[in-house]
Amino acid sequence: MAARTTGQLQVAIVGGGIVGLITALGLLKRNIPVKVYEQASTFREIGAGVAFTANALKCMALVDPDVVNAVNAIATKNGQDDAESNDNLRYHDGYNWDPNDPEGSDDKLLGLLYTGYKGFQGCHRAAFLDELVKYVPSHAVEFRKRYVECEDRGRNERLLLHFSDGTSAEADLVIGCDGIKSKIRQLILGPENPASYPHFTHKVAYRALIPMEQVEAALGPFKAYNQHMHTGPRAHMLHFPVAGGKLFNLVAFVVEPEDWPLGDPNGVGNMTRPATRADVAAAFKGWGPTVTKLVELLPETLDKWAIFDCYDYPAPTFVRGRVCVAGDAAHAAAPHHGAGAGIGVEDALALCTLLEHAANTLALSSQDPGAADAAGVVEAALQIYDQVRPPRSEWLVTSSREVCDIYEWVHPETGEDWEKCLAQIRMRSNRLWYFDIEGMLKELRDGWESRFPVDASVAKMTIVGYHKVEEEM
Ligand SMILES: Cc1cc2nc3c(=O)[nH]c(=O)nc-3n(C[C@H](O)[C@H](O)[C@H](O)COP(=O)(O)OP(=O)(O)OC[C@H]3O[C@@H](n4cnc5c(N)ncnc54)[C@H](O)[C@@H]3O)c2cc1C
Structure with missing residues (x-):
């Protein structure tokens, strides 16, 4: 077992659904080595529709423009007018x-x-996944790898993932994109915790x-x-x-x-x-x-x-040490805003952004051994993710329940009054679609720089926050 202190980050993503694949593409775009472990023998989606809202499309463009290319290749516009x-x-x-x-x-x-x-164009799920997969290099994926357990061998070692076929793999961090019945969520919250299950x-x-x-x-x-x-x-x-x-x-x-x-x-x-x-x-x-x-x-x-x-038992955290969850694994929502996958794409953007900061910090610290180690930067990145993302995704979980009641004329504040219903639908949709993405990126950057301030005069990271973070855990 090789000891790990500095060097490149190796990321493991468990689950090759929409969120896992988009996260992988974003990491590859940032030159961060990643491997997706998917339990199925091939990528697959059901034969049904999915639509992406404006916030999702903007985040896709920032994660990797190829994701938008995949949407555009198969999205179907509303209406019969060919031009519009x-x-x-x-x-x-x-x-x-x-x-x-x-x-x-x-x-x-x-x-x-x-x-x-083009704010709500229909996509055939399987066709979208087929397009997305064209951009994922084969070396970044392993099929028939059903995650069962993650072993933490100490902070100087990489995590060790175990699969149901008896094989294992090492990684500096694990991102659970393993969907609504996530095993990684169970690992983070504990199998006895009702919040581990939808x-x-x-x-x-x-x-x-x-x-x-x-x-x-x-x-x-x-x-x-x-x-x-x-x-x-x-x-x-x-x-x-x-x-x-x-x-x-x-x-x-x-x-x-x-x-x-x-x-x-x-x-x-x-x-x-x-x-x-x-x-x-x-x-x-x-x-x-x-x-x-x-x-x-x-x-x-x-x-x-x-x-x-996850309405009845929201996850109190999306993170444990060097392990986190994203997409449905973190915050499965009822589909009434048509936004579960879209908000998972926001998670992907947040993780790719933070891990890029982490990789840069690690690369700089390799010139100054001992300044930062892989476990330290990974834990810091995931702690910031855990501060920034849950409020918005938990709002989606709640609002998805409530907006369904509005559509079905049983919400106590709107009943059958369609003026009130529409005002509520508009307010909630706008909050979802016109998300302040730049604001989120700034929050992530500020969070990072408060832990790892950049001393521009010597172009080197001054690690002041890291040991403090460790003590607080
Ligand atoms: C009726 C309906 C309509 C919807 N419409 C929309 C919509 O219009 N727009 C929208 O944005 N969202 C919509 N959603 C929500 C959206 O489908 C989900 O939020 C999204 O598919 C979640 O993607 P994911 O990648 O997080 O999880 P998943 O797609 O569930 O992918 C999880 C992957 O992990 C793999 N996996 C699981 N366990 C393991 C393991 N132990 N080891 C290895 N691999 C594992 C699985 O095989 C799978 O490939 C809808 C949902 C429903 C039910």
Whole structure:
């Protein structure tokens, strides 16, 4: 075992989903060696839609412009106009209608919300991952590596990760991007801690991709090619075009009163169950003709997805020593802001920025042995990450629950008053989309420089904060 004091950082990322891969690309862009350990035999995503909001797209550009290239290669604009996208989110009353006047009274528009230029474009998940993977060099990934344990052999040694196939790997730090049932989160918080596990929100989602020509024939081109949210009592439905307008991505959210056990908290477990179109029809019985037609377009059998999140037991910390979590592993949110992956991209930007500071500090200290060691700079970087990121991601977890109640007309402050509902949706969406990214970067930089001030006159790091940090732990 080689002793570690100074030198290059070696990063391990557990999990090759959207957040793990984007973090890896950002680190590679900054010349920081990284290896992604993915339990599956290949990268894979489900056949469903995902959309990225303005904050996510801006952070992607700062992490690595190739991530934006991957989005642009497959994103589908809203609307039929080839030259221009329709950049509005549309909220409709999917429930109330007059049977004597279905055409005039059905699916009334309640309001529009401007997303900014191409602010909410639909992506086919699997197609996006395929594009992203093109930028990830094969040496940066190992498949069939199911993380089971992380061994801390003392601060002068690298961490040792153990995998289910009996192999192991060393790293200076571990970033858990291992999703909603994260093992790394369990390592940080302890297996007995309820905050180590996500909990059921009592909502389920029925998801389907439907051939566009069927939808166009049933509902006309405007509904087919433009994003719509159909709101109503205790349920709602969202759709937008994906795959260049060839497919129609539909997701219907309904209340599930029964409990849904997490399944095997250490592994695959069952977060989906088989369902039928008749189940969805029963949940939306009595809704307007548009929603009824949408239900009729669903395949006869489909899956229902349990929506779990971290609302009941938020993680008190995302970090332990040289190990941290990002994305759903840190703060899984219900999907009602369409922003879980997007806020994970913000985590990726924060981690890449801090680890670049850490790598530079380490490189400088190699000229001054003993000034900083790998464990010290890594711990400092992760402590700053843990101060800066949790407030925003925990706000998303809470607001995602609340905005669902607004869509479903049961929020105590807004009820069925759509002026109030829209004001709330606008306020929350703007907070999410127009995030002060420069402010976050400044906070990270200030945090770093307060621990590792740069003495510009000698162009060398003066390590004043580091030992103090160690004492406080
Ligand atoms: C219905 C629905 C709609 C959504 N819509 C949107 C949207 O429009 N916009 C948006 O931004 N977000 C959306 N989200 C949220 C988004 O899907 C998630 O936030 C995002 O996919 C999380 O990415 P991740 O990389 O953190 O985790 P994951 O995608 O779950 O990736 C985790 C990876 O880790 C691997 N892994 C797990 N355990 C181990 C282990 N022990 N060892 C090695 N590898 C391991 C897994 O195989 C997987 O590849 C939606 C979610 C749902 C449910």
